[in-house]
Amino acid sequence: MSRPAAIVFDQASVAYGRVPALEQVHGTVHQGEIVALVGPNGAGKSTLIKALLGLVPVASGSISVLGRPPALARRQVAYVPQADTLDPDFPVSVAQVVLMGRYRRIGWLRPPGRADRDAAAEALAAVGLAHRAADRFGTLSGGQRQRVLLARAIAAQPAALLLDEPFNGVDAVSQEALLATIRALAAGGAAVVVSTHDLGLAQLTCDGICLLNRHQFGFGPPGEVLTPDLLRAAYGGAALELGDRGLIVARS
């Protein structure tokens, strides 16, 4: 791969206080690549995303984001949380949520300008929801809310994009729209890290897979990581054998 590295994990371990959450993550996400974080519940996927944002300290080894420690790269990194963690009754319009992606760029004390509104409108159009701009955020479906949060991230024009379980409980239309937008962003050179339960989706759409369960079981192309042996090792009892035809991973 000749593209420059965007995110580098070097034997990184992450801990909450003295409790280790995730150990020995090692691998590289290049610019323009989409890498899926895959593993059972509690595997440390969200923790790894928090570590990439500098919100959880790296206990040993190192994580480098765009050539810097994670906490210093935040302005060029956009984060997309799970839509259902947000209050659906919050008095805010779809357009305002997208505009929030520009706040860091605008800076303290200044109001958003013409260019910010244009960028927000463009980002909302990119996820196919321009017609819902004036609606209250909470009136949208779960999948549409997830798309709005992705639009907010795009409006920030990030060099790296981190998504926490964006496909959970999302309808097929919104899933397609999310995937298309993520692919377009990666094609534009952004490095994308997305945590997901959906192994099929990860296999079909990602350039790389990071298989986790408290520590790393594999990091590389889907064909090399999503193998029965590695999945069995990572998922343990949640992996069901199908004789010689492979195995099924049950969602925990």
Next chain:
Amino acid sequence: MTLFSSLGDGYVRRALLEVVIVGVLCGAVGVHVVLRRLSFLTMALTHATFPGVVIATMLGLGLVLGAGLFGVLLVAVVAALTGPRGAEHGRETSSVTAVVLSGGFALGMALMSTQEGFSRDLTAFLVGSVLTVAPSDLVVSAVTTAVVLGVLAALRKELHLAAFDPDAFAAAGYPARRLDLVLLLALEATVVTSLPAVGTIMAVALIVGPAATARLWCSRTATMTAMAMVVGVAAGVIGLAVSEQWNVAAGGAIVLSVAAFFVVSLVLQSLPWGEPAAAALGRRKSAGRPTYSG
């Protein structure tokens, strides 16, 4: 109405001005309290400020100065005890808040019981005494309101994002803890400023009530803020009018007006035609043009 006929009296004019100022301040700050679900913390701050009032009176310090200094100390204690917000192993905020609430109030009661013949004056601090507001209190209220409104307006983008999506706010590299502290100080300044009008106990109603009422009707934070300030002022003026008319305690009448606004709004919202009425105010899907205003 008795309120208008008694406007010739200086103390009634001062009381009216005070409830207007405090109504605006509490309405604006209350929006942030309601959106961030800090109602319980506000309750704690109002109760825990009470010993500050007692100490200030015992030492002969100015009421607002004493309560204000104690309030800043209190904010520091709450901030230190709750630990980094969002940290997985941070302490549970509501338990800390409950202990601070009851502990602060108990300290106030204990201090009060050591003073002979003290209790009558302190009733005023508990439930308010807006009709005895001094011109200097008015100046303090006006200055606090101007400063707090200025801070809230200057930080409105960041406060909005932090309230809506605290994870994304921290992830964007904003100093989330420092912004929380600024909001906590603004809240404590509001509590201290509302003391002369409604007292420590009822200040929470004036902060949370109008904002909670506005939230039932509004689909934008800007309209919610405007409506909360209007409800805060209206409740103050109505309460004062009721107090003058029927000779009931002003603090109680004001808080009852706040409660009435909230209950009536709840009832209207639950009626069959509550939905269209709310839609007319932009609560539901609106047909207006997109607004990308921050």
